Amino acid sequence: MEYATAVHSCCCGCGERVVTPFTPTDWWMTFDGESVTLRPSVGNWNQDCRSHYVIEKNRVIECGHWSDTRVEAERRRDKRAKAGYYDRASALVRSAATSTESANGDAQTGGLWSRFRKWLSR
Ligand SMILES: [Zn+2]
CATH class of the missing domain: 1.20.5 (Single alpha-helices involved in coiled-coils or other helix-helix interfaces)
Structure with missing residues (x-):
């Protein structure tokens, strides 16, 4: 959580390290007290295995092969x-x-103005 990132060994078993940053446009993860879900799918397009899967309630669900054209479209x-x-x-x-x-400017103007009025009324 400190780094807003999850790291896991590729679920195909190739041993590659898979890094999934959590951002509004990248991945999100839930932990319901028993299991972890990681969404959206993980596509390891830069690795030799080119594995593609989601992690749903601790289970790895294969999502199938994507062509280079589809990977480029997703990128x-x-x-x-x-x-x-x-x-x-x-x-x-x-x-x-x-x-x-603007708020600070108003406050400063108001502050100066009220000090000026006080100075005038002396
Ligand atoms: Zn792999």
Whole structure:
């Protein structure tokens, strides 16, 4: 949880290490107290085994072979999903920063104004 990542040995038995980061556009994992589910599927396209599976309630379910064309299509979809997600996230951060600056500006203006009025009323 500290690194928001799961690492497991490839479920085909090849021994390769499979790293699945948890992000809104990558994998998510649940633990119901008895079993683990990891979604979406794990496609080890960069490994010799090219295994493809999901882990559902501690069980490994094979998802079948994907062609290079389908893998490329998924990579493009994933890239678009990440770009969209991070564009929205950075827009929210910019919006929050602008409203914080505005709130601080108002507070400072109000503070200066009220000090000025106090100074005038002396
Ligand atoms: Zn493997």
